[in-house]
Amino acid sequence: MWSLRFISAEALVSHPEVAQQSLDGVAHNLYPLLFKASYLLEQAEVIRALLERWPLEECRLGALLGPSADHSEDLRDRACRACLEAFVRGLADHVLWAGGRQRLRVADLTGVRDVQVQRCPCGKALGRWGRTELLARTCCELQAEPPGARYPIEVLADLFVTEGNFKVVMQALDPPRPAPLRVHCLSFRADSLGPGQLLHVLRLAGPGQLRKLEVVHNVRLHAGHVQQLLAQVGFPKLTSLTLPAKAFDAPPACTPPPSGEDPFLTSIAWELSQMTQLTELSVAFSTLTGKIRKLLSPLRTPLRALDLANCSLNHADMAFLANCAHATHLEVLDLSGHSLVNLFPSTFFRLLGRAAQTLRVLTLEECGIEDGHVNTLILALSPCLELRELRFLGNPLSARALRRLFAALCELPKLQCVEFPVPKDCYPEGATYPQDELAMSKFDQQKYDVIAEDLRAVLLRAGRGDIQVSTPIFGSFDPDIQETSNELGAFLLQAFKTALENFSRALKQME
Structure with missing residues (x-):
């Protein structure tokens, strides 16, 4: 449903020159309406002009694009390149040219969803990695401007950092002097970084405010790195944590203790227990045989999302899952890569029974489910x-x-x-x-x-x-991998080259 106010706003912004000339005479409470109309029609020039003159103290992208009384359509799944670039450029203009009229205190760039098919007129998306680089480069450009008496604008963002944009992000997060845009990270995704790079950038990204941390794919962490990351950085408000494959493997030079206890796992579990808001945990492709109780039992809050795909779970692990407090709160569960119906039929049946009142998403890929298991699966x-x-x-x-x-x-x-x-x-x-x-x-x-x-x-x-x-x-479609596929391909080729060089060196030493 569109209100008469929105139809009028749409009519105005459809004439960009007239709209820009009229902005100084527009009531402040109509700016959000004009912004959504401009975004809908992909009027990038008007969006940039609106941000330059923004008269309100806050500008939150997710709220501006969401359904409203004037316009019920949800535009948050439009990561339109032209519009988002205009938003960030307009933010820079606001800092440079607003002068005494500057009122903006908080610019929130979060709330946009990355989807496979863009519904915006141009059909070109600016994904999370691209938004991160654009914001970082804009911050660095503004750092070169002479310092003024203006107060800094807090910019809330979801950052996606790889080797390709690491340096510019570091400069944006650690300016040499007080900067006009101060980035605050709400969610952080890392790919193709070394452990030292990850630790460094996270310390600058404001870990005290971080809500979601994804460390994926080509970040090679072992249990020692994970323990160091959680203990030295600290994430008191973290609600969601994703760790890469083999993140619980012992460090290469580590000698197993005689007692059989895993000191790294014990320490990691304790650090997780200090995260009193943690409700989502993904540790797929880590060998956790017989370790699930040790990892999950110390947690203070019940998990709503749990990814244990390809973790080599055994009977004791499945029995713990089926009977623990987390089971009755799970909304998202991934147990891919385990022969659930064949090896653990009773515990799997009990786990789904206890999770039935909350479970919304279930993933059982490559679980060896055959025709003879279908009746059991239907009952579960x-x-x-x-x-x-x-x-x-x-x-x-x-x-x-x-x-x-x-x-x-x-x-x-x-x-x-x-x-x-x-x-x-x-x-x-x-x-x-x-x-x-x-x-x-x-x-x-x-x-x-x-x-x-x-x-x-x-x-x-x-x-x-x-x-x-x-x-x-x-x-399924993964917008983050889609966006950085070329960079990840180069990273994998370099890793393969390094492995061949190490293998060749080892052969020469044997000779």
Whole structure:
């Protein structure tokens, strides 16, 4: 629904020159309305002029683009490059030219969602990495300006730091003198950084205010690094923590203690227990066999999201999960890479039963779920009436078993999204699981299309056409990886080159 006020604002900003000439005569409380109308129509010049003259003390991007009484549409999934660049440039203009009229105290750049398909007119996105670099470069440019009597503007941001933008981000966070823009980080994602670089930049990013920390992919941490990071930096307000693969491996030169205790795990668990607001933990691809109780039992707050994909869990780990206090609060759970129904049927059944009242997202990829396990899986899922998303790619299920499962999924009233595997009928006879990427891609597309249409028909006959089903063979869209794929590729090539050099050096020493 659009109000008459919004329609009028849209009419004004559709004529950029007239709009810019009229801004000084516009009531201050209409600036947010003009901003959203400009963003909707991708009028970058007007957005920049609005920010330059912004008459209010706060400018929060998420609130400006969200639904309102004047315009019910949500624009927060439009990471429009032209509009976001105009926003940041206008912020710089505000600092440079507003003079005595400067009233802006807080500029909040958070709240924008990165999606696969952009709905803005230009269709070009500025992702989290690009927004980080743009903001950092703008801060550095303003640092070169002569210092004035103006007060600094606090800029709230979600930072994404890699080797490619590390230096400029460091300069933005650690200016040589008081700067007009003071960056405050609410969430931080790190990729392709060394442990020392990560520690350095996090100390400058304001860890006391940090709510979300993602350390992913090509940040090579071991348990000693993780313990040092948590103990020396400290994250008192952290609600979400993601650690990279093998983050709980012992340091290379570490000698296991005679007692069998893992001092690093004990220390990490204690540091996590000091984070009294932590509710989301992702430690996928770390070997945690027999260690889940030690890691999770000290936590003071129940977890709402837990990712234990490919962590080599054993019976004791699953028994703890099924009976711990976290189980009744879980909303998001990933147990991919474990033979749940085959090895832990009773504990898996109990875990889902205890989580049923809260569980919204469940991921069970490459769990060895076969046709003979479908009835057990259906029984385990049946009490999960709050479930909205189910992902079980990479499991060797036939079309017949999938039809049975889909018929049962129709009984879950809030289910919205299902990611299902390519049926094993579509692969050559004798195909083995889990599959590598090459084998995964070699299936009969025509046969798959027929089966997928049949599965959708199962949903339609049950009146559940609202459930979106898909088979993203190589995983769901990840905007962060998409944005930095070239840089990550170069990083991996360099790592491969270094490994070859080390191997060659070792061979020469053997000779």
